Amino acid sequence: MLEGKKIVLGICGSIAAYKAAALIRLLVKAGADVQVVMTPDATNFITPLTLATLSKKPVYVDYFTADTGEWNNHVELGLWADALIIAPASANTIAKMATGLCDNLLMAVYLSARCPVYFAPAMDLDMWKHSATQQNINKLQSFGNILIPPGSGELASGLYGEGRMAEPQEIIDFLLAKLKKKLPLADKxxxxxxxxxxxxxxxxxxxxxxxxxxxxxxxxxxxxxxxxxxxxxxxxxxxxxxxxxxxxxxxxxxxxxxxxxxxxxxxxxxxxxxxxxxxxTPANVATQKIKKQQGDIxxxxxxxxxxxxxxxxxxxxxxxxxxxxxxxxxxxxxxxxxxxxxxxxxxxxxxxxxxxxxxxxxxxxxxxxxxxxxxxxxxxxxxxxxxxxxxxxxxxxxxx
CATH class of the missing domain: 3.40.50.10300 (CoaB-like)
Structure with missing residues (x-):
């Protein structure tokens, strides 16, 4: 179901950004065409070179490519995509998405996208539970954006609880389940x-x-x-x-x-x-190999x-x-x-x-x-x- 799908993968500044490498591999293995867009802070957690190697496409971070001056057209990216997945989605990025704040390329792509938007939150327990974060998440869902729920477990702070980004395979399974519901023979x-x-x-x-x-x-x-x-x-x-x-x-x-x-x-x-x-079918099956003999059989x-x-x-x-x-x-x-x-x-x-x-x-x-x-x-x-x-x-x- 992901074969031939054009996917923009947005990566934010979060320790969970390391999971993006595995997620890209799974998407590419499933036949998807993946274009990575990173926030500037995300490059502190995983290098664009790693993700470009896995996606087989240049990674976009800024509106302009510094050495060539080429414009990374956010409108074209938003129209190109069959799906936009923001994983990890930090509390900061979720707040920007909820308010329409557009101060980096990823947010410009998000505001230009006409495709389904999925977001996989990644943050510490108290940030996740904060009423401001929950209000922003509810707002995003009211826009039609699709939440990929976070899991529970040990967090970067050492706390244990909700807030860790869904695992790459869980994200793939979530996407497939959503896509399958739209297919003509779903549940048949x-x-x-x-x-x-x-x-x-x-x-x-x-x-x-x-x-x-x-x-x-x-x-x-x-x-x-x-x-x-x-x-x-x-x-x-x-x-x-x-x-x-x-x-x-x-x-x-x-x-x-x-x-x-x-x-x-x-x-x-x-x-x-x-x-x-x-x-x-033969009426009688020999239990031992039939040996060659004189005449017909x-x-x-x-x-x-x-x-x-x-x-x-x-x-x-x-x-x-x-x-x-x-x-x-x-x-x-x-x-x-x-x-x-x-x-x-x-x-x-x-x-x-x-x-x-x-x-x-x-x-x-x-x-x-x-x-x-x-x-x-x-x-x-x-x-x-x-x-x-x-x-x-x-x-x-x-x-x-």
Whole structure:
């Protein structure tokens, strides 16, 4: 959720300024573009060079850069930012923010900002509890500024209590929680399956397919980016999720995938079954490796449980169920039959006859068909873009 976000990080004169280094590292690691603005007093606690190295941008302290005379445009900075975070926010800076006092570059950026403003107080216990400070904080919140509450612990003075700045990871978690509430699928639960299944013949060999899991993982990532709580049930694959908050469950066989789907489906607002699940599995699995012998060998196969149909039978009102149809002939007819027979809300059709679509590619070409048989055909796109198209269709149904 922070990827690509433009963040101005304001740092004030406080011993807690040392935490800014770790905060910048976390923001950059999350994909944010960070511009640091320091008050002159903040440079006494941590050097601009340290923060410039971590943010990979020059740090602004004054209205003008002394050696070049270049103007650090506070208006442009205020308009550029997607968020302004002032951490640490000293009692002095909080008072200035509350009264509109503008005697340094950071306060000029604050007064120019049109984005959400977060502030993380850092001060001693008695300063924090003082009625003037509390009045200023209430005033800032009435302006729409967002307080990142301080923690309790040992303070620089040796006292113990409230006033210490929130830890960098706590600030990141706070930001993510706030951002997530604004996303279209906040508080929604989505179940996604991805990859192949491997059906054991013996301890060494299996029956499988060519699914890489790329499409399913792209869908799970997109749902997570839209704020959903995602559970991803993955067959054997080398794919890795971009989002750490995706709950990943690894399985091998169709039976294991069925078991996990039944466990998580009831709580899901939507379920997207992207996995390429085996239709047949060996009736008898050898306990020892089968040795090569003269002549042919026959392996008896039995049908696996149709996971998609099973979930379709259990689907309740309001749940969205999406299936995939990878076809080689009579594509549309087969997809529509699957849509109806398995009680789906959407079927995503793609054909192995389309160049660039199918297994192991980074692209796909799909047609999405809904319950009313309305078809939306898409051109060849990257699987990330296809995932966006699918997730937007699902979101429309969830929020209908």
């Amino acid at each position: 639960s989505v179940l996604v399956t991805a990859g192949p299944t491997y059906e054991a013949i013996d301890p060494v060999r299996f029956i499988g397919n060519h699914s890489s899991g790329k499409m399913g993982f792209a869908i799970a990532d997109k749902f997570a980016a839209m704020g959903a709580n995602v559970t991803l049930i993955a067959g054997p694959t080398a794919q890795v999720s971009k989002y750490q908050n995706i709950k990943r469950i690894d399985v091998t066989s169709a039976a294991q995938m069925l078991q996990q789907c039944l466990l998580y489906f009831k709580a899901a607002d939507a379920c997207v079954m992207c996995a390429a699940v085996a239709d047949y 026959n392996i008896e196969l039995k049908k696996t449980t149709d996971i998609l149909k099973t979930l379709g039978e259990q689907k309740t009102n309001g749940q969205i169920l999406v299936g995939f149809a990878l076809e080689t002939n009579n594509e549309e007819a087969h997809a529509i039959e699957k849509l109806k027979n398995k009680n789906l809300d959407l079927i995503v059709l793609n054909s192995l006859n389309d160049s660039g679509a199918g297994f192991k590619t980074d692209t796909n070409k799909v047609t999405i068909i809904d319950r009313d048989l309305k078809k939306t055909a898409f051109t060849l796109k990257s699987k990330t873009e296809v995932a966006s198209d699918i997730c937007l269709k699902v979101t429309e149904l969830i929020n209908k």
